[in-house]
Amino acid sequence: MQTIKNSPGTFSYVIGPYAEPIATVKPGETFIVETLDAFENKIDSPDADITKLITLPYVNPLTGPIYVEGAEKGDTLSLAINSIETTRDYGVSALIPEFGGLCGTVFTRTLNPPLPARVMLHPIKDGEITFSEDLDIPAYPYEPFYGTIGTAPEVEAISSLAPGFHGGNMDAADVCPGNTIQLPVNVPGALLFVGDGHAAQGDGEVCGVATEIPTRGSFTVDLIKGKAISTPRVISEEYIMSIGSARPMEDAARIAFFDLVVWLEADYGIERLTAYQLCSQVARVRLANMVDILYSVVAKFPKRYLPGTASA
Amino acid sequence: MQTIKNSPGTFSYVIGPYAEPIATVKPGETFIVETLDAFENKIDSPDADITKLITLPYVNPLTGPIYVEGAEKGDTLSLAINSIETTRDYGVSALIPEFGGLCGTVFTRTLNPPLPARVMLHPIKDGEITFSEDLDIPAYPYEPFYGTIGTAPEVEAISSLAPGFHGGNMDAADVCPGNTIQLPVNVPGALLFVGDGHAAQGDGEVCGVATEIPTRGSFTVDLIKGKAISTPRVISEEYIMSIGSARPMEDAARIAFFDLVVWLEADYGIERLTAYQLCSQVARVRLANMVDILYSVVAKFPKRYLPGTASA
Amino acid sequence: MQTIKNSPGTFSYVIGPYAEPIATVKPGETFIVETLDAFENKIDSPDADITKLITLPYVNPLTGPIYVEGAEKGDTLSLAINSIETTRDYGVSALIPEFGGLCGTVFTRTLNPPLPARVMLHPIKDGEITFSEDLDIPAYPYEPFYGTIGTAPEVEAISSLAPGFHGGNMDAADVCPGNTIQLPVNVPGALLFVGDGHAAQGDGEVCGVATEIPTRGSFTVDLIKGKAISTPRVISEEYIMSIGSARPMEDAARIAFFDLVVWLEADYGIERLTAYQLCSQVARVRLANMVDILYSVVAKFPKRYLPGTASA
Amino acid sequence: MQTIKNSPGTFSYVIGPYAEPIATVKPGETFIVETLDAFENKIDSPDADITKLITLPYVNPLTGPIYVEGAEKGDTLSLAINSIETTRDYGVSALIPEFGGLCGTVFTRTLNPPLPARVMLHPIKDGEITFSEDLDIPAYPYEPFYGTIGTAPEVEAISSLAPGFHGGNMDAADVCPGNTIQLPVNVPGALLFVGDGHAAQGDGEVCGVATEIPTRGSFTVDLIKGKAISTPRVISEEYIMSIGSARPMEDAARIAFFDLVVWLEADYGIERLTAYQLCSQVARVRLANMVDILYSVVAKFPKRYLPGTASA
DSSP, X not given: OOEEOOOTTOOBSEESSSSOOSEEEOTTOEEEEEEOOTTTTOOOSTTOXXXXXXXXXXXXXXXXXXXXXXXXXXXXXXXXXXXXEESSSEEEEEEOTTXXXXXXXXXXXXXXXXXXXXXXXXXXXXXXEOSOSSSOOOXXXXXXXEEEEEEOOSXXXXXXXXXXXXXXXXXXXXXXXXXXXXXXXXXXXXXXXXXXXXXXXXXXXXXXOOOEEOEEEEEEEEEETTOOOSSOEEEOSSEEEEEEEESSHHHHHHHHHHHHHHHHHHHHOOOHHHHHHHHHHHOEEEEEESSSSSEEEEEEEXXXXXXXXXXX | OOEEOOOTTOOBSEESSSSOOSEEEOTXXXXXEEEOOTTTTOOOSTTOOHHHHOOTTSOSOEEEEEEETTOOTTOEEEEEEEEXXXXXXXXXXXXXXXXXXXXXXXXXXOOSOOXXXXXXXXXXXXXXXXXXXXXXXXXXXXXXXXXXXXXXXXXXXXXXXXXXTTEESOOOTTSSTTOEEEEEOOSXXXXXXXXXXXXXXXXXXXXXXXXXXXXXXXXXXXXXXXXXXXXXXXXXXXXXXXXEEEXXXXXXXXXXXXXXXXXXXXXXXXXXXXXXXXXXXXXXXXXXXXXXXSEEEEEEEEXXXXXXXXXX | OOEEOOOTTOOBSEESSSSOOSEEEOTTOEEEEEEOOTTTTOOOSTTOOHHHHOOTTSOSOEEXXXXXTTOOTTOEEEEEEEEEEESSSEEEEXXXXXXXXXXXXXXXXOOSOOOOOEEEEEEEETTEEOSOSSSXXXXXXXXXXXXXXXXXXXXXXXXXXXXXXXXXXXXXXXXXXXXXXXXXXXXXXXXXXXEEEESOOOTBOTTSOOOEEOEEEEEEEEEETTOOOSSOEEEOSSEEEEEEEESSHHHXXXXXXXHHHHHHHHHHOOOHHHHHXXXXXXXXXXXXXXXXXXXXXXXXXEGGGSTTOTTO | OOEEOOOTTOOBSEESSSSOOSEEEOTTOEEEEEEOOTXXXXXXXXXXXXXXXXXXXXXXXXXXXXXETTOOTTOEEEEEEEEEEESSSEEEEEEOTTOSTTSOOSSSOOOSOOOOOEEEEEEEETTEEOSOSSSOOOOEEOOOEEEEEEEXXXXXXXXXXXXXTTEEEXXXXXXXXXXEEEEEOOSTTOOEEEEEEESOOOTBOTTSOOOEEOEEEEEEXXXXXXXXXXXXXXXXXXXXXXXXXXXXHHHHHHHHHHHHHHHHHHHHOOOHHXXXXXXXXXXXXXXXXXXXXXXXXXXXXXXXXXXXXXXX
């Protein structure tokens, strides 16, 4: 089984068509991807000065591009996530001035004094994560996923910090082991990029940083030939899901629900306005991020309400 | 036990200080409230012409105002929801032109042709709801809550269709039996309004209408004297929750998380920036509505991560 | 000519149908309105502690309600503004913590430390305003208008700090002498409220406060019977204008342009999609406010491009 | 004087660092740039089927990249626009389904039926533009500017349809002859791209398309060494201006005003909170676009209120 990783100094900070592939995979193949954490594994102490260690745009390094044999524009890439291991015994979270959900940012520009920088290391052991060894706060479970996963647009090279129709930095906890993510193919070989492993994350990732980890992940890749999707989709045992990324946040929700509704019509035969009315009764939503360049919202339809499921 | 309902023609279409109380309750008292559905119980057939039956601003009739003895500005009203029964054997949902999450509206004004009006009746029986007797879609559970619940602002009279700092039309499924909602007191007697029963609802209430029902609900009221809250809070067995309502949606999320963070600091001793960083690891979010005059977002902190809980 | 003013203690802090009219005017009548400034004329020194002088919701006192004889729901109120005099020889501006366009607010909630409070008095003399007697900044012209003007909704009482379909706190500098504003009539007598005089204002009113003055203004009132408008309109010698108020700001712009386009179709015979395409070539926009409860945008169509104007 | 244009087939559809420069200019040099219109000069009839002629992402072709000798990261590029001639005797405007300010789009996703496609040709002659030869609408003046002008980001390649901190598709009518635009330098040579000539445009460009023209424009380039700017700035005889591009629109306004305020502090010695309060009295705003991938807002400070100007 091949293990894919970038050499030091060759990580990608954009998702685009301009870098040479570092590996090739075939439909049906299972492979391993190794990723650095979003801070390039540079933080090993709570005393680290994060404002010096990270220098835009060299943040959130991605492993890739990975070339998928046979992928052509108009296909859909299907990636089953088999497992995600952390390759370090702690995660890192941080407060980064002018970044986050509850502070002025480079977009929501304010004249208020900035919040301070802060770094925390969160020990990971036996499937549990300790928030702080100094505080009496119970451990939370190791529930890993990839914060960033995407395929190259046709001509754009999009910051690894941004989500979008190509996937990218969605910070959606549904991109986790056991689930399958579908991504659009816009260029030959699809050009897949993966990174930003999270050991756990709160919905919305409100301070802008999750429990960041370097990872070793196992994927099985497949292609859906000749079927294009307009925004990322995820399938789990329980849900079919569409992810929208936009600002303002309601537009992210609109993109996600629009795609879910047309999906229910196209693949499950529920006329679209009926699907719209049905979603209003039974859909679920995850707020994936409220901090990135675009916000991401996951609209989820429970599989148990798909037509004919009752008799299954 | 007193049962509180409005006489026909006296329902409230605003939440404000200008109407005479219809009943008085005392702290500690358990009482029953009867409510009409959001369409004033006028829809009894899928052939109903909803565009004629509802005439703004006479939509979403509320039961109230209910005067709470001893409530003064600066207190917090605490309402335990004991139960919510539907008083009809079906719920109603609908598509209403120029209203909903995936269409042009009076705010997001577009020149596109409108979507059609539609009405569906959803039979409710044995704790299950049938979406359609004509479609092979499995039944969904009866999980009732109040879409609208709020207390009078000091001088404003706010449409029963709008949520806000006063509560109102939040459409948050967490306002359900077993949970306790806290609302601000701005005027003597608090002046509580309740309505908009939902037998079930998808997150976001994407088409703008849930499974609407008339109800009989049981509440137990209490006062937290001398403690003011700035936005509604809900407490369940599993979570403490703050609700933000605003447009754009990210501001609703900001209000909710800001309140959750200051709550964790004030009542649980977690310094606020630490609470902010902790929420980024373990918080949960419900998108309550993406269709009303303001959007509502519920930020949830799992009680199991409160300090000292591990030893409990 | 009657002069209309409220007695001390009777000013309105909401625009709604619940207060008794303080005066009655007839269509065709010219009358005088006297208003306090937005801070109730309480600030007479740069050392004033604005955080103590103003207590929500008792800010932005309005003169009214003024009953217009013969006005009925479905009519349009037409108000020609003849003149606006300041009744004080200085204007007041201020920085108010948690209010303004470049700081965290009660809606755009942030954890950043707040900005400081500040008060400035701006001397007004001979049609010019001195920003500061200590700074070498040239005087700016006295260009007065009413920041707040509106008519009662049918059942809501809307904060005097909020703009909306009813008019209200739009902070649109086009509501000035020489221009005519049209407002919807929702209740018998229309119930007009006026206040928030500004001696001058920058577009967007970015810090949240203009050069605030008490005023004596002259209006001539008229009714357009049986013609309803959905959002305020203003007519000047140069432009026809529609005002939209909403959040996010793009929705304010959509409301304004939508109304302008349907107006061009209904009254000037330009088919609506043609009007839409024409506005994209020649329309002008004023950002009225980026600080209030809703943002306000004025979409302007130059009268010189109205059909047939060339031959006039 | 050199004339810079791309060979057919080599136009850029992104602004980024990945294409080879097509020309080199030196600080102080005056040069000519030739551009195609946003539709690649493909539309020559009102019967053109715009939905077939344009294929994303191959829209809005840009001339460039142009390498500026001596430009290094951290400098500012200064471009005086001397003149813009149309190289065709008509402009083109259009309605494009799912694009524009008053319709559902790929971001503001709705289920409503789309608006129709439409194309209009607008004859240009003697400095005047005829909207339609069939309608009695007076001609509007030829007031040309570049809708798209920007410099390469460090690693991103941004769609020519998007504005941002790098400039790009701002659709700001202030980028016109007589004015100077300043753009950030992020890579060696700056890598300038220019296109999207407009013969005229309404504020907001509400239908998404202005009077589109191919152009021949004259620029004089200069460098401000060692001074970085964070967002584009424009200087005219009357104003200093900062341009913000973001969604929602209020964030575009915040970026613009924040930059204007820190500019007033840094270069004109007005303490920043004083500048903030002063802008609230005298600033002007142009809504540049309400239709592109990000909205653009221009905040303008009148030079006549700069300190010391009175004595000038």
